[in-house]
Amino acid sequence: MNELINELGAYAPLIINVVKAFTFLIIGYLVAGMAGRIVRNRLSRIRRFDQTLVSFASSMVRWLILAFVGIAVLQLFGFQATSLVAVLGAASLAIGLALQGTLSDVASGVMLIIFRHYKMGDYVDIGGTAGTIKDINLFVTEMATPDNVQIIMPNSKAWGSIVTNYSAHPVRRCDLVFGIDYDDDMDKAMQVLLDLANADERVHQEPAPWVRVTNLGDSSVDLTVRLWCAAADYWELKFAFIKATKEAFDANNISIPYPHQVEVLKEAKGEAQQG
Template identity: 50%
Template sequence: MNNIDWQAQFTEHWPVLAAYGLKALGAFIVLIVGLRISGAMASMVRRQAIKRPNIDETLGSFFASLVRWFLTAATIIAALQLFGVEATSFVAILGAMTLAIGLSLQGALGNIASGIMIMLFRPYGVGQFIEVAGVGGTVKDINLFQTILATPDNVQVIVPNSQAIDGVIKNYAGYPTRRIDLVFGIDYGDGMEHAIGVIEGVIKADKRVLADPQPVVRVDNLGSSSVDIIARPWVNTPDYWETRWALTQNVKAALDAAGISIPYPHQVNVNRD
């Protein structure tokens, strides 16, 4: 068995080994520096997003993740090129995989895009009562895929963001004030002006009712059995339901105390022998 002259072999192949070693070292340095830069850029994007009141924290984290993965992919491709690997075919394969994944996840990607729009434009927020996709409830959570609601009887409803953004959105807490619409029917034999005065007195006595816009109390309809008087006071949105319920009860008590009756349908039976 012939003895191998390792020194001669090493001397012969040293230039190639040195070249590959330098390439590997360069690729390693590029990889380490690139990964650090991607992490730093992602953190910067997240901090900048948090500082902006119109960008949700979840959306800021999503953008930061996009930046991190994009820079990481670019770093890996650059490192492979330094190591001598042709990146053209790698990029082509990566593009084909991205297209295939995108086609198979069209619905999920649509929900993500809709989630980004919701978080950017903020048609509603957590804690607000809304009607969306034919469902009404309080918003409990908004993420990139879905909006989670709780109905008034505390049933969880999960609405895909694509359905939420594509339909009509009714936000009951979208403005700081709301108008309460009430209707009170009085008997035709009772004085309309007197009844209006009683109703106005109850409304003015409630401190939650706003002076501007001024409450409106008017005769609105002459029904088959009653004269219908509308009352339209304005309140701050958080006070809407409590004020509505209180005014309904207090107006009824005040009309009773004033001797003004609230008629109700009567049925007369006529018997013929």
């Protein structure tokens, strides 16, 4: 029994350090999460502070605290901070190769914050994936599609892809094409479209609405309408204008033709000769 007690006593410092390390990790994890939320809440109250920077700053604070907790835990087991720096310096090549993807995401996240290709709330298309920006942190960009599906994209991919930002400018141009029958009065149809544009308060008068004949199709004369509006009104204006055009064309006896197909039946040579 004494030998067992003595043997357990020899491992007592290690057991104590393990308990301390486990306790530090739990407390550090909770503190890091709490600190990140505090930073997010405090910065969110500052009106001039960009929400994109709020998310990035809170993520940075959280990960810094976790890094210090990790160093503190290692020191419990005899690793000194100077020794850790030396070890990390010697193993930097191996660590860089092993974590090159993660480190690339962090570097890309910093570049995205600096150059501001997009910010929170913007509707963007990144490399063919479209959605609204919900969050930008050290590693990933979170998006939500129009049907509210979550998309998680690594920052390195977002930085290296073509970004189309539909929310970057406050004003957008809405282009619509309408086909009319070849027998209809083109000038009358153009005036109907122009009157509809001038009657809608969402359409800007500078630049002024624009209507032109842009194509002579197989079964229709195509009229293109260009309208300038606030970016927030783009989709509602587009849907409403299409509906209003159909109603106005009907009221003015302007037809929207269906595609036509002409079938040519060729008789057999024998039948033709008999005829």
